[in-house]
Amino acid sequence: MDTYLNNLLAETSVRYGKPGGIAYHHIADTYIALFTHFIPCGVWEAVYIIEGLLKNASEVQPTTIHADTQGQSLPVFSLAHLLGFELMPRIRNWKDLNFYRPGKQSSYVHIDALFGEPGANVIDWDLIENHFEDLMRVAVSVREGAISSTLLLRRLRSGSKRNAHYTAFREVGRVIRTVQLLRYLSDPAMRRRVTAATNKVEAYNGFSEWLRFGNRGVIADNDPVEQEKTLKFNALLTNAVIFHNTLDIAEVVRQLQAEGWIIEPEDLAQVSPYLTESINRFGQYATHELDAEPEAYEPHLDVDFTKLGEADTEQAA
Template sequence: MKSQPVFALAHLLGFDLMPRIRNWKGLTFCRPSKQAEYVHIDALFGESGKNVIDWELVESQFRHLMRVAVSVREGAISSSTLLKRLRSGSRKNATYTAFREVGRVIRTVQLLRYLSDAPLRRRVTAATNKVESFNRFSQWLGFGNRGVIADNDPAEQEKTMKFNALLTNAVIFHNALDIAEIARQLLEEGWEVAPEGLAHISPYLTEHINRFGEYSTHELGIQPEAYETTLDVDFTPLREQDPAAAGFGQAT
């Protein structure tokens, strides 16, 4: 339910949102009308006459939907803020409900495309794997404080995320240069390097990276001097001192 406005906003902004579908059991396709029935896939749409799109609501709220989309495109409101409001929006709100209806339409179309197009499924899976690998690599580099952003200031949070993204891209660039250099060396030695083979090499390599730096350990072999249990101090004058003069006299 919460993902439906996301499909709507992506469509209004001109994006073709195609997430990878892991679990189909909880997904219900939407019918364009109560009379719509399908020979081989009607079970995907649930009970006959149910899960029908409210086109009249979409038409009545179309102007508001476009106004919101233009506001996001022009930067008057961020997409994250809008989606947060839509996710927490009341179903009694007509604009929210219209976003949900458009999202149901777009999601149903995308699910049908995903179901019927095997090459599309492979492209979506490959793209999603790359994104997930990048996120894991970025989290691996952001190991400080276990990757938790503890600051409550949004500006500091954004700064931390941007610094982490900058570091991640810098390491990826360095890895790509190393991979290219090794490929050139192999070619000079007479090895055959096929583009298909290079395509399987990921720039998210971590084995050669020392996140914690290098530390000198030559002092580990130095033996410390023996520990002296007694101090070369004569405490006799302190023991013989009058307790009252030392400030430990009895209270009067």
């Protein structure tokens, strides 16, 4: 089924397995998992958010990342911006975060209270300018694989505030996060977009867990290699079932259109390929159709999905 957005990516995590671990998924707006791997328990999940994007070799190359509260921090905002990704998280208790002024004399008629006391929480632009080349050098090294983004963000998170790289990354992160928070507060369409993306990831988690029904979904093996394989196989199976459901949905839409029904994009926006009613998890062991060649896949639907984006723009205006 065609999608009206093709450059968004969302991430989340699911905890399972006897020895403990986090299955970290990067879910595209096309509903499938682009990247999945185990990360240790007890770590700040935000340090892994960039890694999947840099390792992604698929045709879907996202420019926007959605995450929950655990998927953001000042260094993550900074590194994502330097690498050309827009981080748009759904932050719990955002009102407890600091908003930063561009200068000591900056004040705002209606929202000045968000920035704290007058003259407080001011961006140090000189610090950013003095270390701009260092920031770009680090970003290029991460992009080229010379430095692991996970290792960098872990060091930045635990680094001393007197460290020049830490303070520079933090300062850029303050700028970017403040802008994003202000956009989030003032743009209803953006809030709907963030909520829809993160809800989609949560729905994927439930769907993949439904398919991982053996042993109640628990990975009992202590071998990290076997754990990784189980996780990858589950993601592959989940993506295959999503594709199967999408083909069925598209075929039903074409049949309705052939009967004269008008299918609006708003109708299809309510339909998800995370459907379980027609899936037999235990399989059907028949061999008489093994040599049957499936029909060619037809990806196109005669539905104009750009209307959905236009509707959001009109509501925001």
